[in-house]
Amino acid sequence: MSSLDMLAVEHSTGISEDWEWFEERGPKEQFLRELKMLEDRLANLPISEGSAEVDLNQLLMKEMERLWESWREHSLKPDSRPETTVDILKEWEGVVLTVSNDDVQARLTDMNDPANQEELVTFGLDAISPQDHELVEPGAVFYWTVLRETDAFENVRNYSQIRFRRLPAWSRGDLERAETEAEQLHEELFGGRDE
Amino acid sequence: MEGTSEGAPAPESIEVSIFGPGVGECSVLHLGDGKWFVVDSCTDKRGDPIALNYLRKLGVNITEDVTDILVTHWHDDHIAGVAELFEAADSATFHCPSAFDSRNLLQLLSLQRGAKISGSSGCDELANVFEILRERKPKYSRTAKVGPELVKADQVLVRKPPLELHALSPSSTDITNARHDFAELLPQFKSPKRRLLEWYENDASIVLLLVCGERSVLLGADRETTDHQNTGWSVILNSSVRPQVKAGVYKVPHHGSENADREEIWTELLEKDPLSVVAPYRTSGLPRKSDIKRLKSRTTQLYLTAPVEGAEPSHSSTGIDEGMRAVARQRQLLRSGFGQVRVRFDRDDDDDGFNVACFGSAHQI
Incomplete structure (x- = not known):
């Protein structure tokens, strides 16, 4: 030996x-x-x-x-296991409707199948990354993803991830273009008369 | 189409059907002789306009026999699917509050469209309606105006004796206030883009009064009470021009909320113990238990078009629900348990009472 x-x-x-x-x-x-x-x-x-x-x-x-x-x-260390895989189970696009104390109420639209029913959901601010908190206000758009993580030992964990969309700011061009379009539409619909 | 009645009304039968899927409401009026007037629009769980599906189910020729479509105001829950309905109703006249001729509103619609922020919105619906109106302008016509019919208080929208349809609002002050609101909603240079959800006030909404001989129906839209004599329900109650009748059927305004209710509405505008219908608004949890209690103290004939709370969503994969439950404190389907409250009465027989029937999830409480 x-x-x-x-x-x-x-x-x-x-x-x-x-x-x-x-x-x-x-x-x-x-x-x-x-x-x-x-x-x-x-x-x-x-x-x-x-x-x-x-x-x-x-x-x-x-x-x-x-x-x-x-x-x-x-x-x-779970996150360093070499054979961990993550799959997206479902993805919604959400629009914040109200923000009250720590509660966020939002409407979710199924991104995988828009024909599915919209959901009304309430969740806590603590579910959102601190760097996104400044974006949370009525009208803000976000993505809600449900993920399935399977580790090297085939243990399964389902969890949610909420990411807020950082939309660009209104530019002077956006505002001017809208003003021109509105004037043109007003002319066609109402004869451009004074309100 | 589940949850709705079958069988078109007889030519002399007047029908007022109030639909509510949980979020949104729509009233479909048969004004006799096979002609239909649709007030507001909402969609079913598949996103189809409820009025369109209902009328198709009854065998109505949408192109010719839907004569009018009216939006009481532009909130999402009263306007969803209206563009599709208007597209199908080729010969219909489109009515909206007078303030909709505001350049600021048109600017808002243009901005929202250009921002390409997805998700349903009253802005998109209204922009699409205006686009349809524009396309319907006869070619080579130099006619300046192709726009919607602008509605304000004390207008008669339909006159077909013995039937009349009156607009009781918005008042001149409402219209001025709404125009001011549109200006306030315009975004500033460099402000972040947002989905424009709603404007905050419902004061400019159109309240309708259907008068047919001795019987009347009051459709309260989302009209709320205010502190001013020239706005809210005060201006309607104080009007000496409106038909001095009392309605036996009442579409309760603003989903039964307390701030849309006044004692005088029940004493001055309504018959005693009127048949009253509430369409819930789940986003705000309306009507609340206290609202139901208050409304029940005012009438014994109170109907809901759908349950106030929506069913909890359930997905085919249990992992999805598990993943959401970890974060969501509350979940419900926006449009589940949809129902219809239908009232019919004989136009030519004043002794004929209101015949009420509930379909789908609608029920008396």
């Missing part, structure tokens, strides 16, 4: 508790894939000439524990 094989046996025994922890959370294949990557890295560790085998084992063990901890910490 090579020192590396011995190490692997020792390692597996030494992390039995972690193994159980891990089995509860994900497929065994995932762990084995990661272990193989660790072993490959260990096999390529630079070893100084003349070192005693026992020292080598200690060195390898130490390095493996460090990598193991590093890997475990990394794996526990």
